[in-house]
Amino acid sequence: MPRLTRIYTRTGDDGTTGLAGGRRVAKDSPRIEAIGEVDELNSLLGVVRALLLPDDPLDRMLGAIQHRLFDLGGELAMPGEALLQEQQVDRLESWIDELNTALPPLQEFILPGGNLPAAHCHQARAVCRRAERGLLRLSRAETVNSAALKYLNRLSDLLFVMARTLARRDGGREIQWQKGTE
Secondary structure (H helix, E strand, C coil): CCCCCCCCCCCCCCEEEEECCCCECCCCHHHHHHHHHHHHHHHHHHHHCCCCCCCHHHHHHHHHHHHHHHHHHHHHHHHCCCCCCCHHHHHHHHHHHHHHCCCCCCCCCCCCCCCCCHHHHHHHHHHHHHHHHHHHHHHHHCCCHHHHHHHHHHHHHHHHHHHHHHCCHCCCCCCCCCCCCC
16 A cells, blocks of 8 residues: 655645644754754665665665664654664664774774765765754753664764775775874
């Protein structure tokens, strides 16, 4: 059974949008801002995945993350629901540990870039941080699942480690920050 039979409804023309329970809220409310930031992050992860081969372990991880971000969007659209759980935060931590073992210790800050997949992964990391700040803002006004906040925090760490991994692929390198150079 299709979920959407029509793409446009005209109900949002007045600057409001509907939550899953039918309640209408302003399109610039903290809740809708948070939903939009999570959606933007998910879209960027789709860009990173499009640059990877389908059998790439990072593609598998990012695919699972995209599904969890959809869960988070659903959670935000249904106030009071908690779809993300601590075990999903634990999974991100295990992936961070797994990928980080193959990387050299950081000696300097890393500039976003290195190659196209790494650059997009860095961009996704920055958007993830913004989504986390948006969710934190929402949590000051309404109840938010604490596991969701932890998930976004850990996800930004994972995206940093993935970006480092991607930058070093195929003989590539990370770009280290050089203080005060022109």
